[in-house]
Amino acid sequence: MIPSDETLTQSGLSAGGTGSVLLIACGALAREILALKSRNGWGHMDLTCLPAILHNHPERITKAVEDSILKHRDHYESIFVIYADCGTGGQLEAACARLGVEMVAGPHCYSFFEGNAAFGAHEDEITAFYLTDFLARQFEAFVWKPLGLDRHPELLDTYFGHYTKLVYQAQIDDPKLIELARSHAERMGLAFEYRPTGYGDLETTLAGWARQSAP
Template structure:
């Protein structure tokens, strides 16, 4: 399996791409870097040797305005080398811009408002969303990168007194576990303690991410 290098942070649009035209029989998964480990695990587990993965920087998790332009560039870059490009991003805070971009480019994207939804399963997440509007979610990736993606971007490493202002209206931290990893569970509990929230672990596995990728197999 060939895994192209992630795009650099400062990618900009250089060409205009339409739907993929490369008749190679290969599928490119154009994904958020926060999903790389899970996608590679699924490719290996299911022996999807026709799939390649390239990732955009995971930090776009907190910079969603960069997602759609970077996806546009990546599609233009790879459209002649793959028969199909599948965008493994949900809306992820783009306010519909990513969906519009994918429609313009003629490529599909995974359904859902964000990764918390498709890991839970979009139907299930919609059912419980009203009862969990005071929940703060973490995935395996975000537990591992808690300081880099939560503490530092919010300035809590410099101003811990801001914690209650940010999280005062939350009641619990829900750890959506993709794997059974006791060390990650303990780290997730520590994350909840640091935010002053109750803790709930919910094993989701890969949820609709696996369903979506299986449809490309």
């Protein structure tokens, strides 16, 4: 059973299964990874997720990932990390290299969901605010409340005045999620762009790791 978004935000997901490979991921990616595992029959790959809310404190991500690798490495033949840089300033990449663990390439999940090459070609990326399926559902927990906008809506322009649009990168085709993301854009006073990305480089990276580690 997939935990609720609230659980994935605050607690993550404990490792489970009998596979020989462990995927250590951000809780914001759990549903997508589990969907890909099921669709492709990657039963030899287990999943554990760190709390997604760590993204509000990127300085904590590297140590949390490192601790998880050290906790699990004696129980698995291989470990892969499903984080991009995610605001760690290269520290996560350095830690994974030191521990001999591969991770997903790219600056953040917005980039690898779209495909790093395609995302890098956008000239207006700096003025776009991005949401994924998970963040569309968890907008209050990740954006509105942490920034205090539920208590001080007058700060909206202070935080988002330099943005011109909200880009919703959709992993699945869900009209309700599209309308939810659109409502977030309206609330922020931003233009809305719907961009169906699917799983992007996440899927191709996982497929490569699955072939590499297949029993």
